[in-house]
Amino acid sequence: MKSLFFKYFLILSTLFLLFGCKALVSKQSLPVELQRQWMLTSIVGYTKEQLMKNKAQLDLTLHSGNIANLGCGNFSVEVSGIVDDKIKFKTKDNPFKNCIKTEAIEYVFRNEMAKVNRYEIGGHFLKLYHNDQLLLKFVASDWD
Template identity: 30%
Template sequence: MKKIIFTVLAFLCLGFALNCSSVPVKNSQIQREWMLISFENYTKEDLIKNNAKIDLTSTIENGKIKGNAFMGCNRMFFSSEFKANGKMKISGIAGTEMMCQNIKLEDDFSKSFKNMTNYKVEGHFLRLTDDQGHSMKFIAADWD
């Protein structure tokens, strides 16, 4: 009888252990769609006209948010890690390669974006910066 109870308890404990996974929790402060409003010498009007944005609403895999960026023509795909200390890492950048009128914006964005190492959320704004002080500023698309 003790052996049966022990076996049942062992299976129950194993079942609980397997069901308790570390499912990533959505970070509503970061996991949003962000519209680019300030970047290098581009005007806010140019960025808005090209619908320049990053989308971080995708799923989390291995602690990384799968995201994409759009600068008006091509779509870029990437993985991003946002740490609690304000540090971030962008990796695995790939994308479509169509000829576009705004190819300079896309090239400039992609070269700068991969070097961003810091982030700060201030209300409905997201600022990304690299180690040389270059920055990108976004506004949450769902902000009214």
């Protein structure tokens, strides 16, 4: 009985380590220049003032777990692929929030993030593109 328990424990421990290490590797695979908190300054249909009022942001720091917030609750943002300047995002809903006032902007943000296939960093600015079309523009939050 003890040997059976030990075998299950060993198998579960191995699986936990494999999947846990995979998660750490995927977070660390983001280029260092992307691992910042980014304030959204441009998205179709909204002014910079509206975005700043909502404190719209994308946090790609390692400690955050990659989240976005457009004024009401965080939701998860997964970087599903990155090679050179090519990048793909997936957003995951937060089932515990219910905010009517930011629902429209979150919808636009999620749709635009799903289209992103390229990024560009220049100084303190992050630009996300679909091919050559600029979709989203951010500024680093630690920039004065």
